[in-house]
Every structure is written in structure tokens, then in C-alpha cells.
Amino acid sequence: MKFEFIEDFLKEAKKNDNFRTLRNIVPFSARKCIADGRRCLNFSSNDYLGLSNHPDVIAESTKWVNKYGAGSGASRLVTGTIDAYENLENEIAEWKGAEAALIFGSGFLANSGMIPALAGHGTEVFADKLNHASLNAGCRLSDGDFKRFRHNDLGHLEKLLEKSAGSSRKLIVDETIFSMDGDMSDVEGLQKIAQKYDAILYLDDAHGSGLFGARGEGLANPSACDIAMGTFSKALGSYGAYAACSKELRDYFINSCGSFIYSTALPPAVCGAISAALKIVQSPESSEIRTALQKKAAKLRSSLQELGFDTGESSSHIIPVVLGSSETTMKVSKFFYENNILVTGIRPPTVPAGKARVRITVNAIHTEEDMALLIKKFKEIKEKIS
Ligand SMILES: Cc1ncc(COP(=O)(O)O)c(C=O)c1O
Structure with a gap:
């Protein structure tokens, strides 16, 4: 079947030099x-860091696939969780200096799941204008009222918070390093504002994880924010994502986050790769x-x-x-x-x-x-x- 809107979309993309091919x-x-x-x-x-080809990462990934098989079978709430996965989450929590950690299938799944879980009806969500598409997807999928502040303009963020409708819940969503610009947000400034306005602070550290901090723990310090999210798909060389947070928030996500509850757990080979990469970045x-x-x-x-x-x-x-x-x-x-x-x-x-x-x-x-x-x-x- 031919659809006019698809034809028009592709024509327009080609006309503007925005047509993408693989x-x-x-x-x-x-x-x-x-x-x-x-x-x-x-x-x-x-x-x-070139870890996707690191011999230790490949060896550990192979070890886990041999031990646990190619797939994890189902969501962790359905079939249970392999003890190695929980040990891995404890290692992530320790690495990040957080009380707890939770693994997600990918960065996109983490952002598009946790944000809606946090921003129910009546929540105001404040997000940097240049945030990654997965964060915007999470904001749009939520029942919250999505507002964007000018890129890295904390003055504008404060103005929006001051004008806030007096909602019972506020959520600030930001990145540490912006994926297409390579600039950084002011984490300390964000922390102060979040405290002043009693807002939840959610930071995406996809491009800082493994690359900053004495042990590669990144730029989103769990003592500065409520949810430090990061990925294993970039500097850590494989795939998947984490949230470093309180034990209570971990329990909350396990019970309320759709992309955790209704999605199959990462395959063992990937978790093995993550485990080895975590050791390497801390060396x-x-x-x-x-x-x-x-x-x-x-x-x-x-x-x-x-x-x-x-x-x-x-x-x-x-x-x-x-x-x-x-x-x-x-x-x-x-x-x-x-x-x-x-x-x-x-x-x-x-x-x-x-x-x-x-x-x-x-x-x-x-x-x-x-x-x-x-x-x-x-x-x-x-x-x-x-
Ligand atoms: C800032 C940011 N967050 C999240 C993601 C999504 O992560 P993943 O590729 O693991 O789905 C990306 C990936 O490009 C990113 O740049």
C-alpha cells in the first residue's frame, strides 16, 4: 500500500539534504x-575508551554467555533475577557512590521509562532545550506538564520554576555532557536550584560515565541528584544503562517503570561485558x-x-x-x-x-x-x- 504522508515526508527530507541512509x-x-x-x-x-574490543570485556562476556545462555528469558519480574545481575548492580552502586542501582535494557529505555514513572499527572517537568531525544521521549510520554528552559540557562530554569503553577511535584531533567555539543551542564547549580524549589533532579550522564571522576564514575554524583542515569553503550563499550539512586527509588522503579517491568532483561553476554568494563574503568x-x-x-x-x-x-x-x-x-x-x-x-x-x-x-x-x-x-x- 502507498501512503501519501510517507512519500511527502521522504521527498521533503531529500529536498532538504536531511534524508538518512544506513x-x-x-x-x-x-x-x-x-x-x-x-x-x-x-x-x-x-x-x-575502545572497550568494545578489550580482551577482558570479550572474555567476561563469553564467560557469562557460556554460563547463563544467550538470552535472559523474560523481564526480571517474571522469571526472577540471576544473582550475577544483582551483584553487578551492587558493583554499579559502589562505583557511583550510591545506595542502590538498577540496570535497564538501554539508555533510551531508561529515560523513556523512568521519567514517566516520576512525572505523573500534575507534575511539572523542566528540561534543557538541547536534551537528548530519549529524555524528551520520556518527558512527552509522561502525564506531566513539559516545559523547556534555554540551553544551560539556569536563570531561565529558575524563572520557569518561579512561575510554576504550584504543582505538588517538580522534576528537573538534564544532561551532564550534551551528546551533540560536547558542552557540560552546571551540576552544582542544578543541585542548588533543585533543593531551593524542592524538585527531583534527574541527570543523564551517558557521555560522562567512564570518562570523568577518579574512578570513571562520571559527572552525575548521586549525592548531587536524585537519579544519576548513565549508559554502558558508550565509554563502557557494550550496551545497557543504569540508574544510581536510593534503595527506595530503586524499589519504586521496579514497581512503576514500564520499560523495566515490561521489557526482557539484558542478555548475560552484555552483563558480563559491563562487569569487566566496570573493573577496567576503575583501574x-x-x-x-x-x-x-x-x-x-x-x-x-x-x-x-x-x-x-x-x-x-x-x-x-x-x-x-x-x-x-x-x-x-x-x-x-x-x-x-x-x-x-x-x-x-x-x-x-x-x-x-x-x-x-x-x-x-x-x-x-x-x-x-x-x-x-x-x-x-x-x-x-x-x-x-x-
Ligand atoms: C545523552 C544520551 N542519553 C541517552 C542515550 C541513549 O542511550 P542508548 O544508546 O544506550 O540507548 C544517548 C545515546 O545516544 C545519549 O546520547
């Missing part, structure tokens, strides 16, 4: 892959790797700025090069691809109209030569597009 990829490491038949240096992966060697990674990112950022590129407010390993139009963005992304470098173009609706960009992610295994090559190619493309 690229074929053969991954070798966080650094190298074959993309659509071309061997490329990868500057687009979120595998920031002293990882601490040195984290410091070196941020230094490498800072150097790249200043080189790009010297070339006249707009890297926004980035202060992390995620560096956007904001180019404006989708057309220029895709031209730049194609140029890099033709030079065997994967630098993905990010277009609306993922980012606001007029703010299309290529998003560079620096990881621990990029070499000095990789960084020099990337800068050299940016120099070349600058001349072509200016």
Missing part, C-alpha cells in the same frame, strides 16, 4: 572500520587514559578554532564543528569519507535548523598521527568551503 560497516576497533567498502579512520564512535591506568584523552581533545579543539571553525561550547571529547546548512555538512562529511576518515554529519531534527554540523568524537586509541591527519584534512576542506 551505512554498511565492518568494525575493527574504536579507531578503524570499513565503511561502505572503504577502510576508514573512525572519528564518530562513542566507544570512547589507575584508566585514570591516566582519561586525562590523556581530554588533553588530546583540547588540543584538537584549539587547532580547529585556530583554523576558524566553530566548535560551539564544547569542553570535552565530543567536538562539534558547526557548519550551518545540511548541504555543507554533508559535503564536508563526504570529503572526509573520500579521504578515508569517518566524520558523521548531524542534521536536523537531531540538531536545530541552521546548526547542522559534523560531530567529532576523540577516543583513547586515536594516535598522534590520526589527530594530525584529521587537522590537515580540516585545513584542506576549510579552503574548499570558504
